[in-house]
Amino acid sequence: MAEGLVGGEGFAVDASLIRAEANRQTFHSGEEGLPAELSTRAVDEYLAVLDDAAFGGASQAVPPRISPSDPASRYTSAHGGRAEFCYATNYLIDVEHAVIVDVEASTAVRQAEVTAAKRMIARVHDDLGLWPRKLIGDTGYGSADMLGWLVNERDIEPHIPVFDKSARTDGAFDRTDFLFDHELDHYTCPAGKQLRHFRRTGHVDHNRPNADGLYRYRASKLDCDACALKPRCCPGAEPRKVLRSVQEGARDLARVIAQEDEWITSRRERKKVEMLFAHLKRILRLDRLRLRGPNGARDEFHLAAAAQNLRKMAKIIPMSQPAMA
Numbered sequence: 001m002a003e004g005l006v007g008g009e010g011f012a013v014d015a016s017l018i019r020a021e022a023n024r025q026t027f028h029s030g031e032e033g034l035p036a037e038l039s040t041r042a043v044d045e046y047l048a049v050l051d052d053a054a055f056g057g058a059s060q061a062v063p064p065r066i067s068p069s070d071p072a073s074r075y076t077s078a079h080g081g082r083a084e085f086c087y088a089t090n091y092l093i094d095v096e097h098a099v100i101v102d103v104e105a106s107t108a109v110r111q112a113e114v115t116a117a118k119r120m121i122a123r124v125h126d127d128l129g130l131w132p133r134k135l136i137g138d139t140g141y142g143s144a145d146m147l148g149w150l151v152n153e154r155d156i157e158p159h160i161p162v163f164d165k166s167a168r169t170d171g172a173f174d175r176t177d178f179l180f181d182h183e184l185d186h187y188t189c190p191a192g193k194q195l196r197h198f199r200r201t202g203h204v205d206h207n208r209p210n211a212d213g214l215y216r217y218r219a220s221k222l223d224c225d226a227c228a229l230k231p232r233c234c235p236g237a238e239p240r241k242v243l244r245s246v247q248e249g250a251r252d253l254a255r256v257i258a259q260e261d262e263w264i265t266s267r268r269e270r271k272k273v274e275m276l277f278a279h280l281k282r283i284l285r286l287d288r289l290r291l292r293g294p295n296g297a298r299d300e301f302h303l304a305a306a307a308q309n310l311r312k313m314a315k316i317i318p319m320s321q322p323a324m325a
């Protein structure tokens with residue numbers, strides 16, 4: 001930062017899987033868990049991070065295999081190829097010179113990588129006073145929760161594709177065929193009818209979002225039953241329903257950003273963090289950890305990131321000339 005290598009304007013985030021120091025053929029089934037008599041430092045560390053949102057608390061899914069030598073590592077084939085026990089190294093970089101501004105070890109599941117991204121953004125703000133204008137990431141960071149956190153809590157522009165599974169494959173009208181009116185808080189369908197929040201008579205508002213953070217906007221049954229477009233919209237007996245996330249405003253902002261010219265630049269800048277991971281594995285040869293447990297992974301990931309930053313500085317900052325004798 002003192003040399004002006006960190007712009008603090010745009011950050012990119014990504015994660016890469018690194019194999020753990022654990023034999024894929026030696027394991028206990030996830031259902032059975034570890035034998036009670038197994039007691040090693042790696043097991044103690046595994047128990048210590050069971051509720052950590054970047055490790056055991058990241059997913060309720062029972063892992064198919066648990067390694068007795070490094071139980072906190074995750075058996076996964078997430079990035080293709082055969083399944084291995086892995087950790088994820090998460091990088092937050094400043095895109096101006098691809099300087100790594102923070103690094104975090106996590107378990108190898110997407111939810112943990114999103115948690116790691118939030119922790120790194122909060123940490124560089126608190127520790128270094130860095131507050132980027134934009135964050136660049138792939139679809140894995142495009143959940144409604146993450147986009148809402150960036151926009152509403154951190155005031156950071158999400159240069160991230162929106163994770164959206166609402167597209168219909170049965171030829172029916174998509175959610176994008178329904179226009180939302182912010183002021184009047186309703187959708188207008190292709191037939192010009194309104195879809196509103198579900199309300200009952202009386203003064204009780206049943207308008208709260210569900211536990212999944214989604215509002216349900218519904219058309220009137222009378223409108224749909226009399227509509228010529230019904231076969232393309234809601235062929236069943238139920239009137240048409242459109243779901244809207246409580247974070248839809250942040251999702252809409254991300255969609256607007258994806259249409260702007262700067263989006264192309266951001267896509268190119270995202271490659272910088274991928275290149276750092278390629279360099280980490282091919283040149284620094286950190287495709288497999290030497291140490292076990294979350295602390296071992298943290299130590300190796302931090303040292304490797306420091307080495308990459310030092311190489312970067314050596315390349316960019318001109319060496320002072322040795323004084324003549």
Ligand code: SF4
Pocket residue numbers: 189190191192193219223224225227228229230233234240
């Ligand atoms: S079926 Fe209902 S929601 Fe769909 S276009 Fe017709 S009136 Fe609108």
